Amino acid sequence: DTAVSQTPKYLVTQMGNDKSIKCEQNLGHDTMYWYKQDSKKFLKIMFSYNNKELIINETVPNRFSPKSPDKAHLNLHINSLELGDSAVYFCASSPAEGRTEAFFGQGTRLTVV
Amino acid sequence: AQSVAQPEDQVNVAEGNPLTVKCTYSVSGNPYLFWYVQYPNRGLQFLLKYITGDNLVKGSYGFEAEFNKSQTSFHLKKPSALVSDSALYFCAVRDWKGKSTFGDGTTLTVKP
Numbered sequence: 001d002t003a004v005s006q007t008p009k010y011l012v013t014q015m016g017n018d019k020s021i022k023c024e025q026n027l028g029h030d031t032m033y034w035y036k037q038d039s040k041k042f043l044k045i046m047f048s049y050n051n052k053e054l055i056i057n058e059t060v061p062n063r064f065s066p067k068s069p070d071k072a073h074l075n076l077h078i079n080s081l082e083l084g085d086s087a088v089y090f091c092a093s094s095p096a097e098g099r100t101e102a103f104f105g106q107g108t109r110l111t112v113v
Numbered sequence: 114a115q116s117v118a119q120p121e122d123q124v125n126v127a128e129g130n131p132l133t134v135k136c137t138y139s140v141s142g143n144p145y146l147f148w149y150v151q152y153p154n155r156g157l158q159f160l161l162k163y164i165t166g167d168n169l170v171k172g173s174y175g176f177e178a179e180f181n182k183s184q185t186s187f188h189l190k191k192p193s194a195l196v197s198d199s200a201l202y203f204c205a206v207r208d209w210k211g212k213s214t215f216g217d218g219t220t221l222t223v224k225p
Binding site for chain 1: 156207211217220
């Protein structure tokens with residue numbers, strides 16, 4: 001069983017569209033994250049949820065809205081997609097406290113055309 | 114604010130030679146330090162971490178890292194590199210609340 005799974009793996013869409021990426025973890029972790037990896041491979045945290053509550057919200061356009069229906073799921077909805085949103089988006093999870101490593105999904109490659 | 118620096122974009126070594134991938138950090142309080150590896154088209158995989166105790170920590174695939182508090186460094190090392198070690202390596206620091214900050218990554222290329 002995949003510990004952190006994201007769908008879809010690839011997403012190609014036109015500018016202006018709205019799209020969602022789903023993430024599920026079966027590790028029983030309290031905390032889930034969304035990261036963006038740009039074309040230069042830089043990795044930046046976007047959001048973090050702990051037990052369905054938003055705890056980290058970095059400087060991200062408000063077109064990006066995370067939703068956590070339960071602590072095993074953290075979805076990312078993006079409105080009015082722009083060319084600059086093209087990137088690989090990674091979901092991750094970890095226990096809440098800081099000593100434990102994060103487990104990453106395989107990523108969703110979003111291409112906006 | 115916490116930060117991580119990986120001063121080398123690229124590290125090239127010959128197979129069988131030792132390798133070092135550098136990382137320095139800045140954080141308030143005790144650091145929780147991690148190394149992750151990313152193979153092409155894959156997510157990040159955990160390699161090793163320093164939380165407390167021994168300054169030399171051992172991890173997966175024969176990798177180890179040395180925590181140096183005075184130099185605020187956490188360099189990744191391996192005594193004998195393999196071609197299959199070629200990948201992108203990230204150093205990260207995590208605070209007690211769980212917020213992680215990643216370095217910009219270092220591409221390791223091991224040549225036969």
